[in-house]
Amino acid sequence: MIRTTTIIALLMSISLTGWADERTEKAIEARQGLLLVMAQYFGPIVAMAKGEIPFDAVAIERNAGKIAVLAPMLPDVFSRDTSDSGIETEAKADIWADYDDFTAKAATTAERAEALAAAATQGRGATMKAIGALGGSCKSCHDDYRQKKITYSDGAEPAPSIGLGLADSPVALGAGFLSDGFLDHRRSWI
Ligand code: HEC
Numbered sequence: 001m002i003r004t005t006t007i008i009a010l011l012m013s014i015s016l017t018g019w020a021d022e023r024t025e026k027a028i029e030a031r032q033g034l035l036l037v038m039a040q041y042f043g044p045i046v047a048m049a050k051g052e053i054p055f056d057a058v059a060i061e062r063n064a065g066k067i068a069v070l071a072p073m074l075p076d077v078f079s080r081d082t083s084d085s086g087i088e089t090e091a092k093a094d095i096w097a098d099y100d101d102f103t104a105k106a107a108t109t110a111e112r113a114e115a116l117a118a119a120a121t122q123g124r125g126a127t128m129k130a131i132g133a134l135g136g137s138c139k140s141c142h143d144d145y146r147q148k149k150i151t152y153s154d155g156a157e158p159a160p161s162i163g164l165g166l167a168d169s170p171v172a173l174g175a176g177f178l179s180d181g182f183l184d185h186r187r188s189w190i
Helices: 002-049 057-077 099-119 124-145 180-187
Strands: none
Touching: 002 057, 002 124, 057 099, 057 124, 099 124
16 A cells, blocks of 8 residues: 555656656747847847948837837746756856846846837937947846856757847848858857
C-alpha cells in the first residue's frame, strides 16, 4: 500500500515537473518572440538613421507606432519568473527582483516610441533625436536586465538585438539591406 502511494506520488511529481517545464519554455518563447517582433520594427528605423536605406518618415511613424503598442506587453510576457528553471536565456534574475523598475523601463520605451511617431512628422532633425532616445531606452533595459555576454553550454550564439531574417519581412523596406554585417554592427549598439 505504502509502495503504491509512493509510486503514485512519484509519477505525479514527474508529470507536474514536465508540465511546469513546458509552461516555462512557452513563456520564454513568447517573450523572446515579442522582443524579436519589436526589433523587426526597429531595424529599418535604425538602418535609416545610419543612412543605410533611404529616410522614410511615413515608415518611421508607422513602425514606431507599432513599437509603442508592443512595448507595454513586455511586463506581461515576463510575468513568469523563469530564473530557477535551469533553462539558459539572456534574461537576468534581477528582472523579478525589481519588477517595478523593469515595468517602468518598458513604459519608457513605449513613451519614446510614441514620441518618435510624432517626431517623424516634424522633420529629420527631430526624428533623429527621437530615434536615439528610443534606442537608448532599449539599451537602458538591456544594460540592467539582459545578460549579453552569456556563454550557452551548447555553444549557441547570444541573440542579436536587431533583426534575424528581416529581409523577407513585410516590415523590411528594401530586401537585402539587413546583411549579416549589419546585424553584427547593430549588436553592439543596443
Ligand atoms: C523592459 C526591458 C527591455 C526593453 C525596454 C527592451 N528589451 Fe530587449 N531584451 C530584454 C531582455 C530581458 C532580453 C533577454 C530575454 C531572454 O533571453 O529571455 C532581451 C532580448 C532582446 C532581443 C533578443 C531576443 C531573442 O531572440 O532571444 C532582442 C532582439 C531585443 N531584446 C530587442 C530590443 C529592442 C529593439 C528594444 C527597444 C525597441 C528592446 N529590446 C527593449 C529586455 C528589454
